[in-house]
Amino acid sequence: MHMGKRKRKHLAKTGPLLLIALPGIAYLLINNYLPMFGVFLAFKDYNYFKGIFGSEWSGFDNFRFLFRTSDAWVMTRNTLLYNAAFIVIGTIAAIFIAVLLYELGEKRRVKVFQAALMLPNLFSWVVIGFIVYAFLNADTGFVNNTVLTALGMEPVSFYSTPGPWPFFLILTYLWKYAGYFSIVYIASIAGIDKSIYEAAQLDGASKVQQIMKVTLPLLKPTVVVLTLMAVGRIFYSDFGLFYQVPMNSGRLFGVTQTIDTYVYRGLMELNDVGMSAAAALYQSVVGFLLVLGANALVRRFDRDNALF
Secondary structure, three states, rough: HHHHHHHHHHHHHHHHHHHHOOOOOOHHHHHHHHHHHHHHHHHHHHHHHOHHHHHHEEOOOHHHHHHHHHHHHHHHHHHHHHHHHHHHHHHHHHHHHHHHHHHHOOOHHHHHHHHHHEEEEHHOHHHHHHHHHHOOOOOOHHHHHHHHOOOOOOOOOOHHOOOOOHHHHHHHHHHHHHHHHHHHHHHHHHHOHHHHHHHHOOOOOHHHHHHHHHHHHHHHHHHHHHHHHHHOOOOOOOOHHOOOOOOHHHHHHHHHHOOOHHHHHHHHOOOOOOHHHHHHHHHHHHHHHHHHHHHHHHHHOOOOHOOO
C-alpha cells in the first residue's frame, strides 16, 4: 500500500511534465524513429507495383551503382566542404556579432540591431531564392544592371556560371543564419562573471584585450559543444539553400549538388527509391562516425568539454 502511494505521488509530480513532453516525443517517434524501418529499401530493387515487401532484394547493388558514378564524389565533396566552411566561417561571424552586440551596452539599441539581424532567419528559402535572383538575374538583376555596368564590365549569366556560386552560397547562408546563431553566444557572454572583467580593467587591460583574454577563452566550452553538434550534421546540407537559391539550375550541379538535393532528385525526377535510400543511409552512417570521431578527439585533448 505504501509503495502504491509513492507511485501515485510520483506520477502526480511527473505526469504534467510527461504531458508537456508528449508532443516532442511524438514528433521524434514519427519523424526520426519510424522512418528508420525504411532503411532496408537501400538493399532492394524497389518496384511500385510489388510494393515495399514484395520488391526483390538487390544486396549492395544500389551502393555499387551510386559510388561508380561521378555524382557520389561531387555530392560528398560539396556537402563536406560547404558544411566545413559554414562551421568555421559561421562560428567566427556569430561570435563577432555577439561580441559587438554585447559591447553596445544600451538595451534598446541592442534589441533594434538584434531584431534586424534575426529578420533574415524568418524568411523561407523560396523567398530568399527570389531575393538572390533579383540581384543575379542576367536581364534585370541589380549586379548586372547596376554594379557591372558602372564598372564598365559585361553582364554575366550567373545561373549558368558555376565559378562564383560557392561565394554566393556561403554569403547567403551567413546573411540568413549568423544573427540567429549569435544568440547562443550572447547568452554565454552574459553569463560570464563581471568581476573577471573588472579585475582585467584594474590590471590595465583595454577593451580589445578583455575580449581576447577573457571573453573568447571563456566561450570555448560553448564553441566546442556547438561545433560537435554541427559536425554531427556535416553530412546533411540545408536543402533550401542548395535547391531554391540556385533555382535548380542544371549548369550549377557541379557546385550545388549535395547529398540532400541528390536524394530529392533521385526520388522526384528519377523515381529511383533504392539508390536514394542508399545515399541517405550512407549519409547517416558517415555522419554518425564523424560525431564519434570528433567527440573522441575533443575528449583526448579536453575531456571536460566532450559530449560523452
